[in-house]
Amino acid sequence: MPDPAPSKSAAQPFPHLKEAAAPPQPLTLLAVITPIVGWLVPGGGHFLHRRWGRGALLALSVSSMFALGLMMQGKVYSANFGDILDVLGFVGDLGAGCLYLMTRAFDWGHPSINLATADYGTKFIIVAGLLNIISAVDAYDIAMGKKP
Amino acid sequence: MTLELSHFSAALVFSLFASIVFGITQKDTRPEMIRYGVRCFFTFALGVLAAGWFMYLLRR
Numbered sequence: 001m002p003d004p005a006p007s008k009s010a011a012q013p014f015p016h017l018k019e020a021a022a023p024p025q026p027l028t029l030l031a032v033i034t035p036i037v038g039w040l041v042p043g044g045g046h047f048l049h050r051r052w053g054r055g056a057l058l059a060l061s062v063s064s065m066f067a068l069g070l071m072m073q074g075k076v077y078s079a080n081f082g083d084i085l086d087v088l089g090f091v092g093d094l095g096a097g098c099l100y101l102m103t104r105a106f107d108w109g110h111p112s113i114n115l116a117t118a119d120y121g122t123k124f125i126i127v128a129g130l131l132n133i134i135s136a137v138d139a140y141d142i143a144m145g146k147k148p
Numbered sequence: 149m150t151l152e153l154s155h156f157s158a159a160l161v162f163s164l165f166a167s168i169v170f171g172i173t174q175k176d177t178r179p180e181m182i183r184y185g186v187r188c189f190f191t192f193a194l195g196v197l198a199a200g201w202f203m204y205l206l207r208r
Contacts, residue, residue, distance in 0.1 A: 054172050061165040068161065071151035117151070120158040127162070131169040138173040148176055 045139025074121025076109025095129025
């Protein structure tokens, strides 16, 4: 006696995952440039894809957080190979792209924490960089067709 | 120019900007982005209040 035909749900246990997965896209020049521009200029990756509103909101959010961190006299980390927290702080700061490079070039930041609020400012600067990295990855997803 | 925010106001400003970025980057459509961003903001804000009360009670 032949086995009964498997039900549709048995053949595809996670059909929603199949639908969500986008077909692989070829790596284009735009897909390479987008995350770099998105990292250097907050919201820039979205501007490249003509997502003006999203890009403007991302640029406003990241730049405002970075600027508020500087105004709170937050510490700006420089390249170092010492304490692991200092290294991670530098990586977070570097995520802000040209905002960080301008801060270093014009010596806007503070090398140490002197006020109680400066500790908040330090975190604002680091998180602005991390949020900018998330934005750049999102712009890359748009370039690869994984996100509308 | 020096800006001195209280802990709570700094947390709210942080929540606002982080929620905007989370909403835009984690969802695909505009209504979903707005809903997720608002949910993130209130989660942050309520988390701050809850943590504040927890630490206050812990200290007593």
